Amino acid sequence: MSHRREEFAAGVRDTLPLLLGALPFGLIYGALAVTSGLSAAAAIAMSALVFAGASQFIAVGLVAAHTPVAVIVATTFIVNLRHMLYSATLLPHLKLLPQRWRIPLAFWLTDETFAVTIRRYHRAEASACAHWYQLGSSLAMYLNWQLCCIAGMAVGERIPDAAGWGLDVAMPITFIGMIIPFVKTRPMGICVLTAGATALLTQGLPYQLGILVAALAGIAAGMTAERVLGKPKGVRPA
Amino acid sequence: MSAAEAALIAGMAAVTFGVRYLLFALAARVRLAPWIESSLRFIPPAVLTAITLPAVLLPRGEWHLSFSNPYLLAAAAATAAGVLTRNLLATIAVGLSAFFAYRLAALAFL
Numbered sequence: 001m002s003h004r005r006e007e008f009a010a011g012v013r014d015t016l017p018l019l020l021g022a023l024p025f026g027l028i029y030g031a032l033a034v035t036s037g038l039s040a041a042a043a044i045a046m047s048a049l050v051f052a053g054a055s056q057f058i059a060v061g062l063v064a065a066h067t068p069v070a071v072i073v074a075t076t077f078i079v080n081l082r083h084m085l086y087s088a089t090l091l092p093h094l095k096l097l098p099q100r101w102r103i104p105l106a107f108w109l110t111d112e113t114f115a116v117t118i119r120r121y122h123r124a125e126a127s128a129c130a131h132w133y134q135l136g137s138s139l140a141m142y143l144n145w146q147l148c149c150i151a152g153m154a155v156g157e158r159i160p161d162a163a164g165w166g167l168d169v170a171m172p173i174t175f176i177g178m179i180i181p182f183v184k185t186r187p188m189g190i191c192v193l194t195a196g197a198t199a200l201l202t203q204g205l206p207y208q209l210g211i212l213v214a215a216l217a218g219i220a221a222g223m224t225a226e227r228v229l230g231k232p233k234g235v236r237p238a
Numbered sequence: 239m240s241a242a243e244a245a246l247i248a249g250m251a252a253v254t255f256g257v258r259y260l261l262f263a264l265a266a267r268v269r270l271a272p273w274i275e276s277s278l279r280f281i282p283p284a285v286l287t288a289i290t291l292p293a294v295l296l297p298r299g300e301w302h303l304s305f306s307n308p309y310l311l312a313a314a315a316a317t318a319a320g321v322l323t324r325n326l327l328a329t330i331a332v333g334l335s336a337f338f339a340y341r342l343a344a345l346a347f348l
Contacts, residue, residue, distance in 0.1 A: 016327075017326040017327035017330060018326070018330075020327065020330050020331070020334075021330045024334070038243065039239055039240070039243060041239040041243075042239045042240075042243035042244075042246070042247060045239065045243075045247050046246075046247050046250065049247055049251040050247065050250045050251045050254050051254070052250075052254050054289070055250065055254065056250075059246070059250060063246075069242060069245050069246045069249060070249075072246060072249075072250070073246070073249035073250055073253055076249075076250045076253055076254060077253040077254075077257065080253065080254050080257045080258070081257060082285045083254075083257050083258045084257050084258075084260065084261060085278075085281045085285060086258075086281065086282070086285075087258055087259075087260070087261040087262055088261055088270070088274075088278060088281075089278040089279075089281055089282070090262075091261055091262070091265055091268065091270070092270075092275070094262060094265065095262075095265035095266055095268075099263075102259070102262040102263070102265065103259065103262075105262070106255065106258040106259035106262045106263075107255055107258065107259070109258045111285075111286065114282065115282055115286070118282060165341070166297075166308065166309070166337065166341065168293075168297075169297075169308070169309050169312050169333075169334070169337045170330075170334065171289075171290075171293065172289075172290045172293040172294045172309065172312075172313055173312055173313065173316045173329070173330055173333035173334060173337070174330055175286045175287075175289060175290040176290060176313060176316045176317055176320060176329060176333065177316065177320055177326045177329035177330050177333075178282075178286055178326070179282075179283050179286045179287055179290065180317070180320040180321060180324070180329065181324070181326075182282060182283040183283060187280075188279075188280070188283060191280045191283060191284050192283050192284065192287045194284075195283070195284040195285075195287040195288045196287045196288070196290075196291040198288070199287065199288040199289075199291050199292050200291060200292060200295060200296075203292040203296060210288070210292070211285070211288045211289055212288075214284070214287075214288035215281065215284040215285045215288045216284075218280060218283070218284030218287065218288065219277050219280040219281060219284050222277075222280040222284070223273075223276065223277050223280065226276075
């Protein structure tokens with residue numbers, strides 16, 4: 001029992017820095033939501049039920065542009081396809097858990113929780129309770145997101161140009177912090193450079209499809225590099 | 239909440255949860271080929287970089303390759319801090335500070 005609590009607490013603790021990055025991002029979502037014409041109830045419900053920062057952000061922009069619901073839903077699907085890559089990566093670690101664990105952990109899967117948790121699963125000391133770590137990270141992200149969105153809505157109602165401050169810088173900054181620990185080997189460096197370059201070349205594609213194309217190019221480049229250079233010995237995957 | 243808003247949120251929630259849950263639902267029946275399993279490690283940095291680099295170099299949807307681009311400035315500061323300190327909190331704090339320092343300086347002097 002105490003082991004579970006330790007894992008849970010460690011998951012919360014390791015996620016704390018990422019809350020700092022999500023904070024301005026949540027604030028700006030709330031601020032944008034109230035200026036986009038979305039009702040307060042809908043803005044809160046979206047955070048509570050969809051819980052996907054990047055696509056909520058895009059959805060609010062599309063709502064402001066009077067985009068049809070079906071197009072917004074389709075865009076959300078494409079933008080969130082990367083989560084399928086995440087769940088594939090987590091699969092070996094979660095497949096023995098009952099559905100009552102798999103369902104909530106899937107609902108709460110975000111870039112941040114994934115990046116923190118996969119490093120826990122890859123760490124040398126395996127634990128039968130490592131999913132409690134993921135639960136701790138998930139709940140920390142979820143609670144923080146709800147509070148930031150509500151705070152952002154309050155700010156957005158008082159300060160009309162809050163969205164223009166550039167708080168959206170928080171997402172790339174946070175992601176940079178999340179990328180760096182992964183880049184320990186040359187194939188990983190090649191993967192990142194390829195993904196970045198491809199993303200720049202494909203950024204004109206509709207519905208953010210470039211993200212997916214770039215990710216696949218990066219993965220292919222990394223695997224090819226690994227085959228050519230040989231697997232690094234003694235280095236555990238990040 | 240209007241009916242259109244309810245439909246929007248229900249649709250977004252359904253596709254988002256569907257994408258996140260599909261493989262977990264099938265977990266016991268899915269066997270990944272070894273080459274797919276070895277590709278999984280590359281996924282997180284590849285996806286995150288693909289989101290990050292355009293957000294920094296084309297912050298408003300247009301190329302902005304100059305140090306008068308506060309997003310690029312903040313990203314460069316964060317990368318330097320991340321490589322030097324290997325500390326996530328320091329990376330985010332330095333990046334955000336650089337961004338807002340630039341914004342304040344621009345307000346004061348321009």
